[in-house]
Amino acid sequence: MKEILRRDADAIVRASIQAVLPDKAIRRALAEFRPGPGRTLLVAAGKAAWQMARAAVDTLGAVDGGVVITKYGHSKGPIPGVQCCEAGHPVPDDAGFFATARALELVRNLTVGDTVLFLLSGGGSALFEQPLVSGAELQDITRQLLACGADIVQMNTIRKRLSRVKGGRFARACAPAKVFAVVLSDILGDPLDMIASGPACPDHSTCKQALAIAEQYDLKLSDEARRLLAVETPKALDNVTTRVTGSVRELCAAAADRCRALGYEPVLLTDQLCCEAREAGRFLAGVLRTHAGDGRRLAFLAGGETVVHLTGSGLGGRNQELALAAAPGIAGLNAAVFSVGSDGTDGPTDAAGGYVDGDTAAALERRGISVYETLRNNDAYHALRAVDGLLVTGPTGTNVNDVAVALLGENAI
Template sequence: MNTTLRAQAETIVTASIHAVLPDEAVRRALQGFAPAGRVFLAAAGKAAWQMAHAAVEVLGRPDGGVVITKYGHVKGEIPGVTCYEAAHPVPDEAGFAATEKALALVHGLTAQDAVLFLLSGGGSALLEKPLIPGAELQDITSQLLASGADIVEMNTIRKRLSGVKGGRFALACAPAQVYSIVLSDILGDPLDMIASGPACPDSSTCAEAKAIAARYGLKLSPAAAALLEQETPKALDNVTTKITGSVRELCAAAADACRKAGYTPVLLTDRLNCEAREAGRFLGSIAQSHAGQGQKLAFLAGGETVVHLTGHGLGGRNQELALAAAPALAGLNACVFSVGSDGTDGPTDAAGGYTDGDTDAALTAHGLTVPAVLADNDAYHALQAVGGLLVTGPTGTNVNDVSVVLVQG
């Protein structure tokens, strides 16, 4: 392993994520928020604890509050707020129970009350009241995750199977006013798709949902199929929303960190949306094109790739991306690394993966080949064997992923 490149990669990852923590963004969004009556706080998503912590520091203790975040993401007590942890990306009973607590919090409020609703990516799994048996919702979620469907397609389906998504949580808060602060984790910041839009009118249609179900061959019960025929709320009159944070800011922070490390940064895109392994091969080919030319260059791509499951291994989209770049990097003084800003990549404890010019040979020495590992979707164990996992722990933010190519010259 190229220890110099590896150290630089870790420095860039740390600086990039630190720059997009939601604390200051939440404080900015709360400027001018001064309701006359009671204030209740509800927060859902991977960044829910961090966002709620910042909000309470600004506003003081709320009249009641509920935080629902991923296991391992609660970092301590917040005055006036009860914190719950649940599963992601497949919802579980803990999430269902926590959502009932959130619904109880906002039940029976008056027009003089306000609900501060803090939303971040991951909320689709964490804030959930299934309209079908929980086990079936889990199965459909798993089908979607394995299908290669993108996040907008997934959320179009999930909205219709839920009692809180697609604007229904805001309806449950009425007649109280909902002030929603949203940390975006979807390309282009489509408000109704972030965490499946619990406080936003739904722009998708039944026809689109049925077409997605057909496209990916989803196995649905008659009850689930019938829900795809029921239209979601198309208007809400009790919600004010501010979007704060995005993958664009993550890319800008990564570019700045690369510049400080001595590289000339080039932003390729902040809307990467394709198969993870294809993105990895592409970034590897960029390293091939620019290696050996005497320039220290950094190429950046932000967004969210997808994985089509064909095997039974362990990994995540960022690990697959980095691993897929390894053959192209062989022998080069270059690296590719990719991380999720939330610090978790798929159902693993890694934020992402790192490969460089030595990785392919190291894999061979362990009896591994990149095509075979990718076929089994087992990037985690392969990268673990060669020291290629990037581990940050839960970060407290969630604004998509960033992938970087460093070329030493």
Template sequence: MEKTLRSCADQIVEASIRAVLPDEAVRRALKDFHPEGRTVLVAAGKAAWQMAHAAVAVLGYVDGGVVVTKYDHVKGKIPGVTCCEAGHPVPDANSFAATQKALELVRGLQPEDTVLFLLSGGGSALFEKPLIPAEELQDITSQLLASGADIVEMNTIRKRLSGVKGGRFAQACAPAQVFSIVLSDILGDPLDMIASGPAVPDTSTCGQAIAIAEKYHLRLPTAAQELLRQETPKALTNVTTRITGSVRELCTAAAAACRALGYEPVLLTDRLCCEAREAGSFLGSVVRTHAGGGRKLAYIAGGETVVHLTGKGLGGRNQELALAAAPALAGLKHCCVFSVGSDGTDGPTDAAGGYVDGETEAALRAAGRDVYRTLADNDAYHALQAVGGLIRTGATGTNVNDVAVALVE
């Protein structure tokens, strides 16, 4: 591993994530917040604790609150707020219990009262009241994750099986007003798809949901099939929404960090949405084409790739993307590819993503690992761990998709 190059990668990751932390974004959004009666706070998602902490710091107090976020994402107490941790990407009993606390908090509010609803990516699993038995919902979620369905397809299904998604949480808050601040983790920022849109009218249809179930051959119990045929709320009159933070800002921050290190940034896309290993192979090919051209270049791609599970290994989409670039980089000097999730977690691992350079493939071979067999077994985590290629940031408190960077000298 080239230590200087790895240091550059780590600096770019740190600067990029620091630029999209939700604190300032929440403060900006609250400039338009002027409640008349009581204010209660509900925050859901991977960035829920950070958003709630910033909001209470600005407001000074709230008349009660509930935070539900991913395990190990609560960083301390927040005055007046109950902080809960729960399962992600598959909802668990703690997801359901925390959501029930939120529903109890908003019950009985008056028209002059306001629910400050802070939403970030990951809310689809964390904020949940299933309309079918929990084990059936967990099984359907696992099927969707394994199928390679994208986030929009997954949420089109999940919101119809839920008592809070697809605008139903806003209905539960009525007659109180809902002031929603949303940190986007979906390409194009479709509000009804971010965390499955608990406070947004649903634009998807029953027909689309049924088509997705057929496309991925989902095994659905009778009750779930019937729910897919029931329409979700198409209009809400008690909601004001402010969207803040997105993958575009993450890419802009990455470009600024690259420029500060002497690289000329080139934004390839902020809507990357293909198979993770295909994205990695493509970025590796871009590096191979431009290596040795006499310029320091940084190719940036933001978005959210997908992984089709074909093996039983450990990893995440960013680790797979990085590992898939290794063969194209083999033998090149001063070139690397790295990819990270802005929330600091990549799949069911403790890593945010992965890093490879021209020395990675040879190091893997020396460790007895073949890149292609490893990808087939979805075991990028252990392969990158063996060669020092994991990127660990810890939970960041934000969640605005992923960014992949290819550095070329």
């Protein structure tokens, strides 16, 4: 019976990601694209940047120059007229700084007749960066924010004030040229000023909020960084048109459709999941326990993005940690919990997420692996790898948050 659950989980993951690949979404958005009489330039940034850029060039036929900046391993070949660059994520690196400098050079001295097609996806906060502090300090601040469990909105409120391109500053650099931005959303509620820190969107966050976040997490900042947090970002831009395409809602809907096709009754719990990963895993396990005697094949879905508070030095990601935390709660049940990042990478690993079922806790115990100690050390990757619990898709070319699914098979108890 557990083999059926794993087979179904793999099918749900494949169908969900296939449904949110950006090609169709880009074509829909470009139906409204009206470039000016001058040059048409392309800048794409984020984990889905290569896929978005390729779809755009295929649709338009050609561009007059461009720069793509995506995560290492996410570029899948040359794109005509476009320089493809790879850089570090989630911590920015020199390769990203260099590539962003190329993008800024590309849009320098544009005229009112020129147009910049700006394709933005999740991960752009790290990948599309030209810091106003030293690169080393920006990397240190990013690591501090990741380690303390700050959510993506809090992280971006800080980072956009330390950047030449975030918080609307890239669109300002393109002026007087028009910017047509197509955004693949990876933040709950699609707040444009927070997706990749809003390079082409007026910033709605304030200096007061940024300083409060720095105090909340006791961030170690240089005097210059603290001064920059008090410098306000652009609050209005008159040269930008934006289209949001793709979201976690589509990811959840696709997962639900595949669950239904496989014979499960899908129940969407939320598409706004935002909590500690291990707490989400324990919650989903509790839901399965509650319904284990119903006699129905059920699928409970939760979309969004959890966070991990680093307490150890192990290897893993939020989706792997969510799944592993569910394992004790579903021990002995004909049930499974899995969680996957739509971009195909979960934390600094080669896995997209993790999978556990009613046999996982016992399998880990036989190998002398404690779920509690593993979670304390944030080492879900190695524990799940030991019991064939890693979900590996490779880079997918999209990025619209995560989806977690709790499956309840027949005769669950």
